[in-house]
Amino acid sequence: MTEQPPDGAGLDTSGAPSPTQAAELESAGRPLLERLGMAAVALVLAIMFGGMAVASWIGGEGFLAIMAGIGALMTAWAGVRTVLRG
Numbered sequence: 001m002t003e004q005p006p007d008g009a010g011l012d013t014s015g016a017p018s019p020t021q022a023a024e025l026e027s028a029g030r031p032l033l034e035r036l037g038m039a040a041v042a043l044v045l046a047i048m049f050g051g052m053a054v055a056s057w058i059g060g061e062g063f064l065a066i067m068a069g070i071g072a073l074m075t076a077w078a079g080v081r082t083v084l085r086g
Contacts, residue, residue, distance in 0.1 A: 038079070042078055045075045046073075046076040049071040049072035050072040052064075052071075053072060
């Protein structure tokens with residue numbers, strides 16, 4: 001069993017970062033190249049979902065087309081938010 005400092009000195013038994021550590025991690029942000037890479041992956045997936053939506057609509061599967069279209073929109077939204085959030 002490991003010994004803890006008497007005052008708990010920033011240790012959290014849940015393994016989550018302390019509020020100050022979380023603020024530091026959040027303020028650091030991701031590098032632009034990493035954000036653009038993740039947005040590119042999201043773009044490819046959004047295009048694939050969009051293609052599935054079109055193919056499903058042509059094939060007469062309305063529910064699948066709507067769900068794939070929603071997936072395309074949500075994925076594109078996440079990609080845009082990734083770039084803008086920083």
